[in-house]
Amino acid sequence: MILHCVFLRLKASLPAADKQSIFEDLAKLQAIIPGIVSIKTGPNVSPEGLSGGFRDGFAVTFEDAAARDAYLAHPDHMAVGDRIVSACDGGLAGLLVFDLEV
Template sequence: MIQHCVFMRLKAAVTPAEKQSLFEAVAALKQVIPGILDVKYGPNVSPEGLHGGFVDGFIVTFDSLEARDGYLVHPQHVAVGERIVSSSDGGLAGLLVFDLNA
């Protein structure tokens, strides 16, 4: 299994409704992209204060590396990814992606 973790530093102008819409768009990918086992999303709830401004995120769990690789190039993921990048403070600099082999 692969856990694809994405942490976001969203623009201050992004409303709670827009943020929820982004998360729902990521979760909806489970219905169209093979190999997605689970999607979790939400705010950082760590009390440590070490978030570096990345206060929202999501984790997509895949059944294999191949499924993750297919997701990365899937047109619907690309479209959702573009929405996320445009909503992030600094574009790509407002994202942190970390994949774990679980």
């Protein structure tokens, strides 16, 4: 399985309703794109203070790397991804992607 972790520095001016809408649209991808085991979204709750300003994020668990790769190219993922990039402080500089094999 692949754990696809995405950490976000969302714009401070982003309304809470817009952030919620993005996370809801992410969650909907599980019913649309085959191979997604789970999608979890939410704020960083670490007490360590080492987040580098990445205050929100999500993690998608995939059955395998092929499912992850299909997700990356899927038009519905790309549409949500565009919304995420535009909501991040500095665009692409406001997100960090890290995949783990689990």
